Amino acid sequence: MPIMLKRAFDLLVSLVMIALLTPALLAVACLVRIRMGSPVIFTQPRSGLNGKPFLVYKFRTMTSAPSPDGSTTSDMQRLTPLGKFLRRYSLDELPQLFNVVAGDLSLVGPRPLLVEYEKLYTPEQARRNLVKPGVTGWTQIHARNSTDWDEKFRLDVWYVDNRTFWLDLRILFATIKVLRSAGITQAGNGDTRFRGST
Numbered sequence: 001m002p003i004m005l006k007r008a009f010d011l012l013v014s015l016v017m018i019a020l021l022t023p024a025l026l027a028v029a030c031l032v033r034i035r036m037g038s039p040v041i042f043t044q045p046r047s048g049l050n051g052k053p054f055l056v057y058k059f060r061t062m063t064s065a066p067s068p069d070g071s072t073t074s075d076m077q078r079l080t081p082l083g084k085f086l087r088r089y090s091l092d093e094l095p096q097l098f099n100v101v102a103g104d105l106s107l108v109g110p111r112p113l114l115v116e117y118e119k120l121y122t123p124e125q126a127r128r129n130l131v132k133p134g135v136t137g138w139t140q141i142h143a144r145n146s147t148d149w150d151e152k153f154r155l156d157v158w159y160v161d162n163r164t165f166w167l168d169l170r171i172l173f174a175t176i177k178v179l180r181s182a183g184i185t186q187a188g189n190g191d192t193r194f195r196g197s198t
Helices: 004-037 081-088 096-102 113-120 126-131 149-162 165-181
Strands: 042-049 054-057 106-108 134-136
Touching: 004 054, 004 081, 004 096, 004 165, 042 113, 054 096, 096 134, 106 165, 126 149, 134 165, 149 165
Parallel strands: 106 134
Antiparallel strands: 042 054
16 A cells, blocks of 8 residues: 555544544543553554554553552553543554554554564564554454464554555444454453463
């Protein structure tokens, strides 16, 4: 797919979605502020095109408060009921539309993963960085938590090798269908971290 066509499509669709979803964005922001306080937006370095780091935007889903005894708690222990709801329906990902406008993300592509994973990729897995990461992707409409990392990377690389404008449209419509049913599970979320292929 021509890069300029993909960028124009990304920009047009993301701007329209931001305009249409402004009430939802404001409502979620208010809920996060009331239930969890500041900051409302969580930022984290992720790997972008060619492995270049950028800050991804998400609505905050976890509390920053320590456990009663002051010990360190896991991400899942800090995940709030509101956060679980936002993640289930990917509402926490809505601010990434602004990443698309900024040019850090595409609407469709391999999900941006933690920067620290870069040194763990095999040469084949690293090919996922040949395209701009996306808000959703081929892996997200096929993979679930039961899918291992090797399979997720295989799906990412398949997208890199087979991407077309029509495939992007297919992925977008499939994402909407999944979100309307039971929510989408995002590769790489949760307690399972990538530690390299065995």
